[in-house]
Amino acid sequence: xxxxxxxxxxxxxxxxxxxxxxxxxxxxxxxxxxxxxxxxxxxxxxxxxxxxxxxxxxxxxxxxxxxxxxxxxxxxxxxxxxxxxxxxxxxxxxxxxxxxxxxxxxxxxxxxxxxxxxxxxxxxxxxxxxxxxxxxxxxxxxxxxxxxxxxxxxxxxxxxxxxxxxxxxxxxxxxxxxxxxxxxxxxxxxxxxxxxxxxxxxxxxxxxxxxxxxxxxxxxxxxxxxxxxxxxxxxxxxxxxxxxxxxxxxxxxxxxxxxxxxxxxxxxxxxxxxxxxxxxxxxxxxxxxxxxxxxxxxxxxxxxxxxxxxxxxxxxxxxxxxxxxxxxxxxxxxxxxxxxxxxxxxxxxxxxxxxxxx
Amino acid sequence: xxxxxxxxxxxxxxxxxxxxxxxxxxxxxxxxxxxxxxxxxxxxxxxxxxxxxxxxxxxxxxxxxxxxxxxxxxxxxxxxxxxxxxxxxxxxxxxxxxxxxxxxxxxxxxxxxxxxxxxxxxxxxxxxxxxxxxxxxxxxxxxxxxxxxxxxxxxxxxxxxxxxxxxxxxxxxxxxxxxxxxxxxxxxxxxxxxxxxxxxxxxxxxxxxxxxxxxxxxxxxxxxxxxxxxxxxxxxxxxxxxxxxxxxxxxxxxxxxxxxxxxxxxxxxxxxxxxxxxxxxxxxxxxxxxxxxxxxxxxxxxxxxxxxxxxxxxxxxxxxxxxxxxxxxxxxxxxxxxxxxxxxxxxxxxxxxxxxxxxxxxxxxxxxxxxxxxxxxxxxxxxxxxxxxxxxxxxxxxxxxxxxxxxxxxxxxxxxxxxxxxxxxxxxxxxxxxxxxxxxxxxxxxxxxxxxxxxxxxxxxxxxxxxxxxxxxxxxxxxxxxxxxxxxxxxxxxxxxxxxxxxxxxxxxxxxxxxxxxxxxxxxxxxxxxxxxxxxxxxxxxx
Numbered sequence: 044x045x046x047x048x049x050x051x052x053x054x055x056x057x058x059x060x061x062x063x064x065x066x067x068x069x070x071x072x073x074x075x076x077x078x079x080x081x082x083x084x085x086x087x088x089x090x091x092x093x094x095x096x097x098x099x100x101x102x103x104x105x106x107x108x109x110x111x112x113x114x115x116x117x118x119x120x121x122x123x124x125x126x127x128x129x130x131x132x133x134x135x136x137x138x139x140x141x142x143x144x145x146x147x148x149x150x151x152x153x154x155x156x157x158x159x160x161x162x163x164x165x166x167x168x169x170x171x172x173x174x175x176x177x178x179x180x181x182x183x184x185x186x187x188x189x190x191x192x193x194x195x196x197x198x199x200x201x202x203x204x205x206x207x208x209x210x211x212x213x214x215x216x217x218x219x220x221x222x223x224x225x226x227x228x229x230x231x232x233x234x235x236x237x238x239x240x241x242x243x244x245x246x247x248x249x250x251x252x253x254x255x256x257x258x259x260x261x262x263x264x265x266x267x268x269x270x271x272x273x274x275x276x277x278x279x280x281x282x283x284x285x286x287x288x289x290x291x292x293x294x295x296x297x298x299x300x301x302x303x304x305x306x307x308x309x310x311x312x313x314x315x316x317x318x319x320x321x322x323x324x325x326x327x328x329x330x331x332x333x334x335x336x337x338x339x340x341x342x343x344x345x346x347x348x349x350x351x352x353x354x355x356x357x358x359x360x361x362x363x364x365x366x367x368x369x370x371x372x373x374x375x376x377x378x379x380x381x382x383x384x385x386x387x388x389x390x391x392x393x394x395x396x397x398x399x400x401x
Numbered sequence: 402x403x404x405x406x407x408x409x410x411x412x413x414x415x416x417x418x419x420x421x422x423x424x425x426x427x428x429x430x431x432x433x434x435x436x437x438x439x440x441x442x443x444x445x446x447x448x449x450x451x452x453x454x455x456x457x458x459x460x461x462x463x464x465x466x467x468x469x470x471x472x473x474x475x476x477x478x479x480x481x482x483x484x485x486x487x488x489x490x491x492x493x494x495x496x497x498x499x500x501x502x503x504x505x506x507x508x509x510x511x512x513x514x515x516x517x518x519x520x521x522x523x524x525x526x527x528x529x530x531x532x533x534x535x536x537x538x539x540x541x542x543x544x545x546x547x548x549x550x551x552x553x554x555x556x557x558x559x560x561x562x563x564x565x566x567x568x569x570x571x572x573x574x575x576x577x578x579x580x581x582x583x584x585x586x587x588x589x590x591x592x593x594x595x596x597x598x599x600x601x602x603x604x605x606x607x608x609x610x611x612x613x614x615x616x617x618x619x620x621x622x623x624x625x626x627x628x629x630x631x632x633x634x635x636x637x638x639x640x641x642x643x644x645x646x647x648x649x650x651x652x653x654x655x656x657x658x659x660x661x662x663x664x665x666x667x668x669x670x671x672x673x674x675x676x677x678x679x680x681x682x683x684x685x686x687x688x689x690x691x692x693x694x695x696x697x698x699x700x701x702x703x704x705x706x707x708x709x710x711x712x713x714x715x716x717x718x719x720x721x722x723x724x725x726x727x728x729x730x731x732x733x734x735x736x737x738x739x740x741x742x743x744x745x746x747x748x749x750x751x752x753x754x755x756x757x758x759x760x761x762x763x764x765x766x767x768x769x770x771x772x773x774x775x776x777x778x779x780x781x782x783x784x785x786x787x788x789x790x791x792x793x794x795x796x797x798x799x800x801x802x803x804x805x806x807x808x809x810x811x812x813x814x815x816x817x818x819x820x821x822x823x824x825x826x827x828x829x830x831x832x833x834x835x836x837x838x839x840x841x842x843x844x845x846x847x848x849x850x851x852x853x854x855x856x857x858x859x860x861x862x863x864x865x866x867x868x869x870x871x872x873x874x875x876x877x878x879x880x881x882x883x884x885x886x887x888x889x890x891x892x893x894x895x896x897x898x899x900x901x902x903x904x905x906x907x908x909x910x911x912x913x914x915x916x917x918x919x920x921x922x923x924x925x926x927x928x929x930x931x932x933x934x935x936x937x938x939x940x941x942x943x944x
Contacts, residue, residue, distance in 0.1 A: 098703075098704075101704050102703070102704050102707040103707055103708075103711060104707065198586075198588050198589075199588075202588070202610075202925065272701055273701065273773055275701065276926075282596065282925055282926050282928075282929050283925075284594070284595065362703060362704045363702070363704060363767070364701070364702060364771060364773050365697065365700035365701045365702040365768070365771060365773045365774045365777055366700060366701030366702075366773070366777075366926070367773055367776070367777070368776075368777060368924055368926045368927070369610050369924060369926065370610075370924065371773075371776055371777075
């Protein structure tokens, strides 16, 4: 399997060879930042088209077809429109917080994007507490949403922000517990180590029953974390117009919009990291020929393919299910999902202690 | 009839009677409230349903005609006329304490005629702004645009209300009040809102997510249809009906045509009768499919919306081929229909009948059976049978409260006596019951179409009508079962070629009347669910 580390090492050696080390690191940081932002934009554009085409497919429609072949250029037109739109400032808003909020949301999702295992040798942030870091950064996004709702001086946005706060804080518990279940199994929180742990087989198969339960809990909690249907209460358009981002326009609205789509990709990426092996190809112990064929597919394709597949499932939820109500949503988390994830964590601990796994 | 007359004169000796298409009781204002109490509470009379409240201006006097129905007895109508001669300060006792539907209906009469209702708790205008000058449906109304210019500023004192309370000595005191208290956190929905299905406005006082009170603010699409009718000839007023509840265009127009035909004593050819009935049922299917789609979409299930629209498209295609339009079809005319059915009509209707059963299964699979949808609909927006009758909530919403109120059964008209169909009733009294009534009514409508599609008789499509249609002096009231409930038309004629007064009793008007009692104690999200399940159409309310 091709190791992208060869490229990065070559680039590093090239820079170190002709300049002092601090400058080389600075240039590398800048290059990576640009690459991350570029990836972010391209992925967001792809996801917008992806969802529009998928939902059109579910709804017996064609989706965007006019701009470019099969509407492929539609998203670029949309992006251009959003970039040239006026940033409307409103009376009675808290100016500073109002403008700060979209940046908090987008920053948290960019940082999370950098934590994902893109491919062999393509790891940007790699800590020994990687999973904790991801969970911590994801909470900054909630702050942005709360601030946006509060500073807009609008009743809809305030209710949207309150719902969002209640929802994201609640579902973060299940989300965290589901991930910790896998951490218990893997014995590490380091992202690249987690991927290499799955070389033999993916955690979903190695951990079998508790891992599958954790996977299902994760998918539900992640849907809620990203404020997507059926948990899209914070921006329930039929009740609260657009919820917390009702008053935003132009690129500030665009930031919320991009962050929403990118968060979908990020939670799918984390799911693929924790349950489906990250960039690791599908390996079945003993089937060496099969494994060799799987290894032939580039690692980045594996990672993106898994993430897109999980996103497909989450998009499928959104366009099929009606929206839940706030009390039902909270009851579901606190009465069913959280006790279940705690029990599952215990089950996993027992399985690990007794060695009942592959 | 004669025993009712005897009974009423026994209760209130000062009344006089007039015969017409139904019995009319003339009652002096001072006796009206006691007679009303007796009419409602007397075991034999038992007029528990206030069908219509028609404000009137007879030039020398102002007044109201109340149409009452006894649902327990035989659904016959009784009209009661109350008139006062004081044009400066006309006052009539409110019956909103007996029939809650009068809460909104009397506000409409106040808005248009300036009749103040004594003891009505909330005497605000209903459609017009509170700074409107004059009462537009009065015959001496000054329509000078200088008096009522297009106002560019917000309505002031929106929260102020007033009631005229009578004390023990018979003195009437004006008591100001407030709609919401200072402490209420009022969230505004509409007039521009994705889920009010039009330019409707609700103001909801909320406690967290729980709704404490809903105030309905209407009139954003008010066009003054009733006033316009008074200046036009009978064939000219027909097209207004298509523009009220546009999802019941055929039924509404059918009703108006029937009312005029009744006044003229006109016999409609059998072919036209059957075609009208089929069009009514196609309209009902299209309306209920839209209701299904909108309920699903308001709950967030956007995909189901498109499924409903896919089949609705077929119905609209049928309309387009025969009537030349997909909305505002303008199909019924006095004495029949305007054009014969298209040659594909029978084939297209048969195709619709063929596919509907399997499509219904698909709807139930994608939406009804979903656990989230069930949780969102069940137990939400409870409307008991007593309240449904008291607030005159007819149609699928009333039948969802287990109240048998189908006009097609109670006052059979057109081709309905010829066909077998079941009146759909659900016992749930909640949004789910209302939703299910609609779904099952689609099946019943398909059943009616199935029975009629091969039985369209040959013959003329229109009766011979005079070139200039003049109704004899008198008053007529006609009801049909529209998609959302009982639709009524009141016509009063003084023998001219244009009507003296036309009143449209729209079902949706009563539907918004129960928004407050249905929403109390529910959540903000339920306001949308309840609105979707009641399924009101705004132009029908505002007219």
